[in-house]
Amino acid sequence: MADVVEAFDWTPSQEIIERANLTALARQLKLPGYLALHRWSVEHRDDYWRAAIERLGIKFRRPFERIVDDADVTQPRWLPGARLNIVDSCFNASDASPAIVTGAADGSLRTVTVDELRRNAARVANGLVSLGIRPGDAVAILMPMNADAVAAYLGIVAAGAAVVSIADSFAPAEIATRLRISDAELMITQDQVRWGGKTLPLYEKALAAAAPRCIVFGNGVALRDGDISAALFEAASDEFVSVERNPGDPINILFSSGTTGDPKAIPWDHTTPIKCAADAHFHHDIHPGDVICWPTSLGWMMGPWLVFAALMNRATIALYEEAPVHAGFGRFVQDAKVTLLGLVPSLVRAWRHSRCMEGLDWSAIRAFSSTGECSNADDMRYLMSLAGNRPVIEYCGGTEIGGAYVTSTLVQPSIASTFTTAALGLDLVLLDDEGKPGDKGEVYLRGPSIGLSTRLLNRDHTATYFADAPLDADGKPLRRHGDELERLSDGRYRVAGRCDDTMNLGGIKVGCVEIERAVNTLPTVHETAAVAVSPAGGGPSQLVIFTVLKPGATADSAGLREQMQTAIRTGLNPLFRVSEVRIVDSLPRTASNKVMRRELRATLVKTTA
Numbered sequence: 001m002a003d004v005v006e007a008f009d010w011t012p013s014q015e016i017i018e019r020a021n022l023t024a025l026a027r028q029l030k031l032p033g034y035l036a037l038h039r040w041s042v043e044h045r046d047d048y049w050r051a052a053i054e055r056l057g058i059k060f061r062r063p064f065e066r067i068v069d070d071a072d073v074t075q076p077r078w079l080p081g082a083r084l085n086i087v088d089s090c091f092n093a094s095d096a097s098p099a100i101v102t103g104a105a106d107g108s109l110r111t112v113t114v115d116e117l118r119r120n121a122a123r124v125a126n127g128l129v130s131l132g133i134r135p136g137d138a139v140a141i142l143m144p145m146n147a148d149a150v151a152a153y154l155g156i157v158a159a160g161a162a163v164v165s166i167a168d169s170f171a172p173a174e175i176a177t178r179l180r181i182s183d184a185e186l187m188i189t190q191d192q193v194r195w196g197g198k199t200l201p202l203y204e205k206a207l208a209a210a211a212p213r214c215i216v217f218g219n220g221v222a223l224r225d226g227d228i229s230a231a232l233f234e235a236a237s238d239e240f241v242s243v244e245r246n247p248g249d250p251i252n253i254l255f256s257s258g259t260t261g262d263p264k265a266i267p268w269d270h271t272t273p274i275k276c277a278a279d280a281h282f283h284h285d286i287h288p289g290d291v292i293c294w295p296t297s298l299g300w301m302m303g304p305w306l307v308f309a310a311l312m313n314r315a316t317i318a319l320y321e322e323a324p325v326h327a328g329f330g331r332f333v334q335d336a337k338v339t340l341l342g343l344v345p346s347l348v349r350a351w352r353h354s355r356c357m358e359g360l361d362w363s364a365i366r367a368f369s370s371t372g373e374c375s376n377a378d379d380m381r382y383l384m385s386l387a388g389n390r391p392v393i394e395y396c397g398g399t400e401i402g403g404a405y406v407t408s409t410l411v412q413p414s415i416a417s418t419f420t421t422a423a424l425g426l427d428l429v430l431l432d433d434e435g436k437p438g439d440k441g442e443v444y445l446r447g448p449s450i451g452l453s454t455r456l457l458n459r460d461h462t463a464t465y466f467a468d469a470p471l472d473a474d475g476k477p478l479r480r481h482g483d484e485l486e487r488l489s490d491g492r493y494r495v496a497g498r499c500d501d502t503m504n505l506g507g508i509k510v511g512c513v514e515i516e517r518a519v520n521t522l523p524t525v526h527e528t529a530a531v532a533v534s535p536a537g538g539g540p541s542q543l544v545i546f547t548v549l550k551p552g553a554t555a556d557s558a559g560l561r562e563q564m565q566t567a568i569r570t571g572l573n574p575l576f577r578v579s580e581v582r583i584v585d586s587l588p589r590t591a592s593n594k595v596m597r598r599e600l601r602a603t604l605v606k607t608t609a
Contacts, residue, residue, distance in 0.1 A: 009381060009414060010413065021286075022282050034412060034421070038424060045425055049425060050067055056274065060082050060084045064079035064081050067079065073448055073477065074477065074479075085242035086274075087157050087242050090154060090308065091118050092312070093311075097314070099316060100117060100316065103319070103321065105197075107335070109336060120151035120238075122236075124151055124152050124236075127155075129159060131213075133185060134160070135159070135161065137161045137185045138182045138184045139163060139184060139187070139188065140164035141166065141298050142175065143217070144168050144190075145295075148217050158240060162182075164179070165254045165298050167300060168202055168297060170205075171574075173209070178265075179209060179212070181253075181457060185213075186213050187212055188214070188215045188230075189214055189217070190218045196323045197323075203221055203223075207224060213226055213227060215227070215228050215230055215233075216228070247269060248270070251269060252267070253457065255399075263514070264456055264464070266453050268402060276304070276309050277309055278450075279423060280292075280305075280309030280312075282409075283404070283409055283423065287315070290366075291318050291364070292316065292318060293333060293340070294306045294341075295342075296342075306342075320332045325347070330357040330360045333360070334364075338362075339364055339365060342369040343383075344540070345372070345374065345376060348375075360386070368387070368390060368391070369395050370392050371404075373504040374417075374495050374534055375416070380392045381416050392414070393407065393408045393410070394407065394419045395407050400452065400465075403451050408420045415492065419493040420492055428444065428445055429444045430443060431470065439487040440487070442483070443481040444481065445479040508573070510576065512597060518567050518572045524550055525548075526550045528547050529587050533601055543577060544581075547582065555583065
C-alpha cells in the first residue's frame with residue numbers, strides 16, 4: 001500500500017454534511033456514516049436501488065415485480081415486469097420552474113421552463129411519428145449542446161425510439177461509421193455551429209457522411225431533396241403521451257472506443273438514467289433548484305448524463321452557446337448562478353494558463369466536478385480557488401457504466417486529484433499483473449448495478465467484459481473495466497492510467513488504432529503506434545506517436561507532427577492534439593506480432609521522469 005500522507009484540501013462543514021442527500025439516506029436507514037452507507041448499498045443492492053428510485057420519484061405505468069433478476073450476473077434484468085418511459089421522470093418539477101438556461105456570447109441569458117421543454121419535446125415526438133418513426137427505430141442527433149438538442153433528445157426517447165449520439169466535432173468518416181453501426185433511420189442536425197468565434201458548417205458534414213434523411217434546425221443553407229426544416233416541429237402538436245416501453249428497451253446508442261476496429265456501440269436503456277440521476281443526487285448532492293453546467297456534447301456520455309442528472313433531480317441545465325475557453329463563459333457561470341460546474345481537467349489547465357476566469361463572482365458554486373481524464377492536483381487547487389475553495393468531486397466511470405464506479409462526495413474530506421470512495425451500489429477490486437488483489441492494478445467491478453451495460457451492438461458483450469475474468473468471493477465473475485487505480489494508505493484512490501490500448505484525450509476516450517488509422521495515410525509513414533502518457537506531476541494525457549518511416553523516406557519529427565495533426569483533424573477529430581512524434585527504426589512486438597504499446601509507454605515514463 002502506498003505510503004501517502006497529505007493534508008486535506010477541503011473538509012466539509014457540519015452545515016454541508018447536514019444538508020447532504022447522503023446524510024438524509026443514512027439517517028433514514030439509521031446508519032452511522034458514509035462508509036456504513038456504502039457497505040449497505042453493496043450488501044443490499046436491491047434496497048439501495050429501491051431507495052434511489054423512490055427518492056428520485058421515477059414514474060412507472062406498471063410497477064416492477066422486483067428490482068433485479070440476476071441469476072446470470074453478466075446479463076441482469078432490471079425492474080422486470082415494469083412498463084415506463086424514462087422521459088416522464090424528467091418533468092417532475094413545477095411547470096414554471098427553469099429547466100434550461102442558455103447563455104450567448106453577447107452575455108444575454110434565455111430561460112426555458114419545464115413546461116416549455118415538455119411541449120418542445122412533444123412537438124419533436126409528434127413530428128417524428130408523422131415521418132413514420134416507430135418505437136425501436138434509431139434517430140441520430142448531430143448538434144451542439146443547446147436547448148433545441150435537449151428537446152430533440154427527449155422527444156426521440158418519448159417517441160419510443162433510440163437516440164444515436166454523434167459528437168458534432170467528428171469528421172464525416174467517423175460520423176458515417178456511427179450511422180452505419182446504428183442503422184439510423186433519420187438524423188436531426190442544424191445548419192451551422194458557432195465555436196471559437198467562427199461559424200462552422202454542420203449540415204454540410206452530415207451530407208459528406210451520407211446521412212439519411214435530415215431534419216435541420218436553422219435557415220442558413222439550402223436543403224437536399226427530401227430533407228426537412230425543423231419548422232416541422234414548430235407546426236406539430238405540443239401534446240404527446242410518451243410511448244410505454246420495457247425497462248431494457250434502448251433509449252440511446254453511444255460509442256466508446258475499443259482497442260481494435262470500429263468504436264463499441266453501447267445501448268443505454270430506460271434504467272440507465274436512474275444511475276445518472278442517483279450519482280448526481282448522492283455523490284454530487286444535487287437538490288431542486290440547483291443550476292448544473294457541464295460543457296459537453298450529446299455525442300459523449302456526459303451530455304445525456306447532464307440531461308438526466310439535472311432534470312430528474314428538478315435542477316436546471318445551464319448551456320453556454322460558445323467555446324468555454326474565454327471570460328465570456330466565466331461570466332455566464334456567474335450570471336446564471338451555477339451551483340455545480342463540471343469540466344475536463346485540460347480545460348482547467350487552459351484557464352490557469354490564460355487566467356481568463358479570475359476576478360469573477362463564482363460564489364454560487366457549491367462544488368466542481370472533474371471527469372474524462374486524469375487531473376493534476378495543482379490545477380484542481382487553482383480551480384478551487386476561483387470559487388473561494390469549493391471542493392472538486394472527482395468522478396470516473398464510463399459510457400458502459402452510465403456514470404461512475406469511483407468518485408468523491410461532499411460528506412468526506414478531500415485531497416485534490418484523488419477519489420474517496422467507490423460509487424454507491426458498486427464495489428471494485430484491484431488486480432495486479434498476476435491476477436492477485438492488491439493496492440495497485442486493473443479495476444474489476446463487482447456487480448450487478450443499474451447502469452452497467454448488458455449488451456453491445458457490434459461486439460460480444462460477455463467476451464468484452466467478462467472473458468477470463470476471476471470470480472469474486474461468491475463465485476460470480478468480476479467485470480473488467482480497463483482503468484488502473486492505486487489505493488493510497490488512507491483508503492483514497494488515484495487513477496494510474498489505462499491497462500488497455502485506449503486513451504482519454506481532452507475528456508474523450510479514443511482507441512490507439514483509431515489514431516493510427518488516421519495518420520498511417522501519410523505518404524512517408526510505414527506504421528505507427530499511438531500511446532498516451534501523463535506528464536510529470538500528473539494531469540491530462542499527452543499523445544505521443546511512435547513512427548516507422550517507409551524505406552527510403554525522410555522526415556523530421558516537427559514536420560511530421562504537423563502533418564499528423566492535420567490528418568487527425570480532418571479524418572478523426574480536431575479536438576485531439578499530438579504532443580510529440582518519435583521516429584524509430586521499428587516497433588516492439590510480441591511473438592504473435594502484436595505491438596507492445598505498454599513497453600513504449602514505459603519508455604516515455606523513463607525519459608520524462
